Amino acid sequence: MNAKIIIDLINGDKFFSLNRLAAGTDIEFSCPIEEYNAYLNQEAIKSQDDMVAVTYLLRERSAGAIAAYMSVIADAIKLSAAEKELHNLDYPFKTLPAMKIAKLAVAGSFKERYRGIGSYMIDLAAGIATETYRERFACRFVTVDADIEHDQGVVAFYAKNGFVRNTEMNSKKSKTVNMRKDLFIKT
Numbered sequence: 510m511n512a513k514i515i516i517d518l519i520n521g522d523k524f525f526s527l528n529r530l531a532a533g534t535d536i537e538f539s540c541p542i543e544e545y546n547a548y549l550n551q552e553a554i555k556s557q558d559d560m561v562a563v564t565y566l567l568r569e570r571s572a573g574a575i576a577a578y579m580s581v582i583a584d585a586i587k588l589s590a591a592e593k594e595l596h597n598l599d600y601p602f603k604t605l606p607a608m609k610i611a612k613l614a615v616a617g618s619f620k621e622r623y624r625g626i627g628s629y630m631i632d633l634a635a636g637i638a639t640e641t642y643r644e645r646f647a648c649r650f651v652t653v654d655a656d657i658e659h660d661q662g663v664v665a666f667y668a669k670n671g672f673v674r675n676t677e678m679n680s681k682k683s684k685t686v687n688m689r690k691d692l693f694i695k696t
């Protein structure tokens with residue numbers, strides 16, 4: 510068996526391109542969770558037209574196949590006093606600006622050939638949020654509702670990518686774990 514190619518921010522652009530979903534795009538995509546396939550096929554373009562979620566497709570440069578997708582939305586998160594202190598955010602308000610990864614999925618066939626596509630998508634999402642801050646409006650965190658209903662392991666996946674749990678935003682009964690990743694880089 511051939512070794513998997515490891516994708517990261519250094520080589521990712523050589524293999525893949527990220528494009529905003531466009532009307533009339535042929536969608537051929539399959540990950541193990543049917544709900545995520547159905548969303549991309551049936552709901553993503555409507556959500557985008559309704560200004561509710563913007564979807565990005567990661568395509569393999571060689572054949573154009575869809576390797577992964579993510580949908581992103583504006584978000585605001587509540588942080589406790591201790592969490593704000595952790596990030597050096599000495600502000601009287603509880604809510605801070607963020608961008609949420611509302612959906613993220615990697616195609617099963619690509620997971621067989623590559624490692625790191627999911628992490629690469631998070632890096633690209635962080636890039637979009639940072640660009641938004643630089644050019645348009647403030648966005649300090651990338652957030653996610655990690656979907657533990659389908660896979661408990663996703664919390665570990667996000668933790669490996671720099672996310673931590675939001676103590677103010679989670680209840681024990683929830684099917685998701687709300688997490689944040691700080692975009693601030695001290696210069």
Ligand SMILES: CC(C)(COP(=O)(O)OP(=O)(O)OC[C@H]1O[C@@H](n2cnc3c(N)ncnc32)[C@H](O)[C@@H]1OP(=O)(O)O)[C@@H](O)C(=O)NCCC(=O)NCCS
Pocket residue numbers: 540541542545613614615616620623624625626627628629653654655656659660661662663665666669
């Ligand atoms: C979760 C998902 C996006 C991860 O993508 P991926 O390309 O497999 O992830 P990466 O290769 O970047 O993995 C990075 C690290 O996280 C770990 N990891 C990835 N998915 C994991 C999971 N489900 N459970 C536990 N660990 C996981 C990897 O083993 C790897 O660890 P390592 O660096 O120690 O080797 C992908 O499995 C997927 O599409 N799942 C179905 C949809 C889904 O659950 N989306 C998230 C919903 S919030």
